[in-house]
Amino acid sequence: MLVHPNFDPIAISLGPLAIRWYGLMYLIGFAVAYFLGRYRIRQGRSGRMTVQILDDLLFFGVLGVVLGGRLGYVLFYKPGYYLEHPLEAFAIWHGGMAFHGGFLGVLLAMWYLSRKHALRWLETADFLAPLAPLALAAGRLGNFINGELYGRVTDAAWGMVFASPGAGPLPRHPSQLYQFALEGVALFAILWLYTARPRPVGAASALFLIGYGAFRFAAEFFREPDDFLGFLALGLSMGQWLSLPMVVAGAFLIAWAYRRV
Numbered sequence: 195m196l197v198h199p200n201f202d203p204i205a206i207s208l209g210p211l212a213i214r215w216y217g218l219m220y221l222i223g224f225a226v227a228y229f230l231g232r233y234r235i236r237q238g239r240s241g242r243m244t245v246q247i248l249d250d251l252l253f254f255g256v257l258g259v260v261l262g263g264r265l266g267y268v269l270f271y272k273p274g275y276y277l278e279h280p281l282e283a284f285a286i287w288h289g290g291m292a293f294h295g296g297f298l299g300v301l302l303a304m305w306y307l308s309r310k311h312a313l314r315w316l317e318t319a320d321f322l323a324p325l326a327p328l329a330l331a332a333g334r335l336g337n338f339i340n341g342e343l344y345g346r347v348t349d350a351a352w353g354m355v356f357a358s359p360g361a362g363p364l365p366r367h368p369s370q371l372y373q374f375a376l377e378g379v380a381l382f383a384i385l386w387l388y389t390a391r392p393r394p395v396g397a398a399s400a401l402f403l404i405g406y407g408a409f410r411f412a413a414e415f416f417r418e419p420d421d422f423l424g425f426l427a428l429g430l431s432m433g434q435w436l437s438l439p440m441v442v443a444g445a446f447l448i449a450w451a452y453r454r455v
Contacts, residue, residue: 195351195353195354195355195365196352196353196354196355196365196368197354197355198341198344198354198355198356198357198358198368200341200357201215201339201340201341203215203216203339203340205218206218215336215339215340216336216337216339216340217336218336219332219333219335219336219339220259220332220333220336222332223328223329223330223331223332223333224252224255224256224329226328226329226332227252227255227322227325227326227328227329228248228252230324230325230328231243231248231251231321231322231325232245232248234321234324234325235248239389239390240321241317241320241321242313242317243313243317243318243321247307247311247313247318250307250310250311251303251304251307251318251322254303254306254307255300255303255304255322257299257303258296258299258300258301258302258303259296259299259300260291260296260299261299262295262296262297262298262299262300262302263291263292263293263295263296263299264283264290264291264292264295265283265295265299266291266292266293266294266295266296266298266299267290267291267292267295268283268290269295270292270294270295270432270436271290271292271420271422271423271432272290272422275422293330293333293410294436294437300322301319304318304319304322314395316395316396316399317395319396319398319399320389320393320395320396320397320398320399323385323389323398323399323401323402324382324385324386324388324389324398324402326402327377327378327379327381327382327385327402327406328378328379328382330377330378330381330406331374331377331378331379331382332378334370334371334373334374334377334378335370335374337370337373338368338370338371338374340358341356341357341358341361342358342370343369343370343417343418344356344358344361344366344367344368344369344370344417344418345366345367345368345369345370345372345416345417345418346366346367346369346416346417346418347362347364347365347366348365348366348367348416349365350365350367352368353365353366353367354366354367354368360421366418367416367417369413369416369417369418372413372416372417373409373410373413373417376409376410376412376413377406377409377410377413380409381402381405381406381409384401384405385398385401385402385405388401393451394451394452394454394455395451395454396447396448396450396451397447397448397451397452399444399447400444400445400447400448400451401444401448402444403440403441403443403444403447404440404441404444404445404448405444406437406440407437407438407439407440407441407444408437408441410433410434410437410440411433411434411437411438411441414430414431414433414434414437417431417433419431419432419433420432
């Protein structure tokens, strides 16, 4: 049995200014995606994408992730609470972000930038697809450092006791690390290798949808569902229900992409 290190959530404290590990992980994730994007542009593996477009994509992508992630959490997970406490929806520093909401925010940002730079929307999505997983991995490390989104109770040798409220004294799956490995590292390796040679427009985006949706669906079997939601229909979690449409959409998109070749 392992014990979570119970890290201090504040990485750097400068008087009244506190930089939290979670925010720092987001910053690292965006930086990694940005420099990977520049590398692909230099290698000529980015189609019509340029550094200028990448700069715009970074700025609007950050807005999409933060605003979409927060709005998704408010709407998907705690609509009743925030309806009663609307001002709390702006208190991002209290935590509460949803990947699927952030994903929709990034889709909106890509649509805007594609129109602005006269690109096909799927061209922009295909460029971003292999860059995103390591940014997601950084976010999962932030979850682990905070001791949040821990897993279900387990008797596995690597089970970990979390000091977080609600975790209790029993060992749990370190599901944040499972998601780091699957949605982050494994998905990055798959997409990076897959896009090493030219693929039909839309194929990389489709593979991201299928890969993320499948990995997230699997990891949710080890993750403790939110206590205010519990399990939904068919014994699935909210994360699983939100991931299923991604897999279905990805399957249709990859079939469409290869049919057009």
